[in-house]
Amino acid sequence: MAITWSSFLKVTLRLLEGFENTCLIFALTLVLALPLGLVISFGSMSKFKPLAYLTKVFVWIIRGVPLMLQVFVVFYVPRLLWDLPAFSRFNAVIVAFVINYACYFSEIYRGGIEGIPRGQYEAGEVLGMTKSQIFFKVILMQVVKRIIPPMSNEIITLVKDTALARVIMVVEILKVAEEYTAHALIWPMFYTAVFYLAFVGILTLLFGFIEKKLDYYKV
Amino acid sequence: MALLEVKNITKRFGKTEVLKGIDFSLEKGQVLSIIGSSGSGKTTLLRCLNFLETPDTGVISVDGSAIFDAAEHKKKSAAEIRESRLRFGLVFQSFNLFPQYSVMENLTLAPKLRAKEEAKQSKLPHAELKQKFAEIEEHAAELLAAVGLSEKKDAYPCQLSGGQQQRVSIARALAMKPDILCFDEPTSALDPELTGEVLKVIKELRDEGRTMIVVTHEMDFARQVSDHIIFMANGIIEEEGAPEKVFGAPESPLLQSFLKGIG
Ligand SMILES: Nc1ncnc2c1ncn2[C@@H]1O[C@H](COP(=O)(O)OP(=O)(O)OP(=O)(O)O)[C@@H](O)[C@H]1O
Ligand SMILES: [Mg+2]
Numbered sequence: 170m171a172i173t174w175s176s177f178l179k180v181t182l183r184l185l186e187g188f189e190n191t192c193l194i195f196a197l198t199l200v201l202a203l204p205l206g207l208v209i210s211f212g213s214m215s216k217f218k219p220l221a222y223l224t225k226v227f228v229w230i231i232r233g234v235p236l237m238l239q240v241f242v243v244f245y246v247p248r249l250l251w252d253l254p255a256f257s258r259f260n261a262v263i264v265a266f267v268i269n270y271a272c273y274f275s276e277i278y279r280g281g282i283e284g285i286p287r288g289q290y291e292a293g294e295v296l297g298m299t300k301s302q303i304f305f306k307v308i309l310m311q312v313v314k315r316i317i318p319p320m321s322n323e324i325i326t327l328v329k330d331t332a333l334a335r336v337i338m339v340v341e342i343l344k345v346a347e348e349y350t351a352h353a354l355i356w357p358m359f360y361t362a363v364f365y366l367a368f369v370g371i372l373t374l375l376f377g378f379i380e381k382k383l384d385y386y387k388v
Numbered sequence: 389m390a391l392l393e394v395k396n397i398t399k400r401f402g403k404t405e406v407l408k409g410i411d412f413s414l415e416k417g418q419v420l421s422i423i424g425s426s427g428s429g430k431t432t433l434l435r436c437l438n439f440l441e442t443p444d445t446g447v448i449s450v451d452g453s454a455i456f457d458a459a460e461h462k463k464k465s466a467a468e469i470r471e472s473r474l475r476f477g478l479v480f481q482s483f484n485l486f487p488q489y490s491v492m493e494n495l496t497l498a499p500k501l502r503a504k505e506e507a508k509q510s511k512l513p514h515a516e517l518k519q520k521f522a523e524i525e526e527h528a529a530e531l532l533a534a535v536g537l538s539e540k541k542d543a544y545p546c547q548l549s550g551g552q553q554q555r556v557s558i559a560r561a562l563a564m565k566p567d568i569l570c571f572d573e574p575t576s577a578l579d580p581e582l583t584g585e586v587l588k589v590i591k592e593l594r595d596e597g598r599t600m601i602v603v604t605h606e607m608d609f610a611r612q613v614s615d616h617i618i619f620m621a622n623g624i625i626e627e628e629g630a631p632e633k634v635f636g637a638p639e640s641p642l643l644q645s646f647l648k649g650i651g
Contacts, residue, residue: 179487194477206612234649286482286484288480288482289484291440291480292480292484292485292557293498294473295438295439295440295473295477295561296560297471297473297498297502298498298501299470300466302501311487311488312490353434384548386488386545387546388487388488
């Protein structure tokens with residue numbers, strides 16, 4: 170079938186609607202998983218060993234099981250086991266994504282924090298700074314600089330992972346395209362790549378910009 | 389009365405007793421050098437003075453008042469410890485400058501945070517805090533001039549040579565106005581051609597009358613700059629005295645062989 174201008178426009182608009190949801194899943198996951206990851210990383214670095222072990226086991230499970238499976242678990246398990254008023258489809262996706270990404274982020278944070286030399290803390294201490302002053306004024310910006318490259322990798326992966334939402338029938342761009350495929354229209358599926366590439370392209374530029382901004386110091 | 393009085397400091401890490409009872413005192417304006425072979429406990433002693441390690445026993449007094457007493461240490465609050473540790477400054481072997489801050493900011497960060505806290509507690513008006521900040525900056529500029537780095541005030545640590553970084557870290561320690569400034573092998577991370585500029589700064593500080601404790605492997609420097617030398621071995625003060633005596637007529641066999649090994 171030939172692609173006419175009008176069909177192209179119609180498909181574009183429909184895909185954009187799906188893409189809106191893709192962006193929403195992306196943004197919500199990011200905004201919630203970034204701080205939750207920090208909490209988890211503090212848990213895994215805790216001096217209270219049982220908490221540290223428990224957190225590490227949890228992170229191991231979350232990182233060791235496919236995200237798709239986790240989406241199923243969050244959506245189906247509460248209603249099958251306990252007959253709970255379970256999450257809506259969309260919320261189940263967000264919950265599964267946030268937990269999954271928070272665990273990945275927590276490991277990145279942990280690596281970043283543990284990589285800061287002891288001397289930085291000690292220099293702050295002998296200058297009479299408090300523990301929280303040392304963390305927020307000395308350590309944090311060094312951690313940020315260290316974690317930007319691995320974080321940008323994870324965040325770019327997240328863009329593409331949003332496509333998993335469709336396994337429990339949540340609408341996003343690829344789901345919309347699949348509906349066309351079901352009607353024997355194949356090109357919209359390939360066309361979605363343009364949207365993903367544009368999104369990832371913008372993120373790549375953004376991270377490049379941030380890295381350049383932080384180029385004035387070395388850690 | 390001595391400015392610093394250290395009595396019976398002991399410290400063990402697990403099974404090894406690293407400090408086995410250290411006693412010494414230091415007069416205001418004097419320079420004490422600590423020498424000794426690797427592992428003898430010199431760094432641990434300095435870290436105890438700066439509250440980076442907590443001694444197991446002993447008392448540290450400054451100006452006649454005990455700022456550390458092992459028997460009572462557990463009762464002290466973090467704020468009290470913070471107050472006490474400011475009697476000492478420490479210059480690290482590896483500089484430990486804050487990489488994300490300019491030279492000037494490295495010097496003013498801690499004093500400004502402190503001024504801000506004090507202002508909050510005493511409900512100081514904003515204008516007076518600003519005045520305090522200006523004073524802190526002025527003091528920092530003087531210190532940078534004293535270590536010969538005025539023109540580097542806006543540079544970042546990664547743009548400086550090792551010798552320059554160490555001079556900045558000396559100025560940074562002085563910005564907190566410590567009574568006693570400690571150095572842990574301030575030149576041993578430096579290329580040989582850069583040690584001179586750092587040692588020169590320490591000499592100038594001595595001439596200004598600063599009270600200092602220097603752990604060093606530079607024997608010539610220790611001999612020139614010190615009023616008193618302590619030789620440590622295996623966690624005790626094996627021998628001490630004026631530089632002429634320690635270097636010229638060492639009594640302990642350990643010190644004799646240590647000086648031979650160095651020379
Ligand atoms: N945090 C620690 N835990 C366990 N052992 C330690 C610790 N810090 C120091 N030690 C041990 O204490 C002993 C004294 O160490 P210290 O660093 O005080 O020696 P030093 O005289 O400064 O040696 P150097 O000349 O090599 O710097 C060493 O045997 C060291 O291994
Ligand atoms: Mg040492």
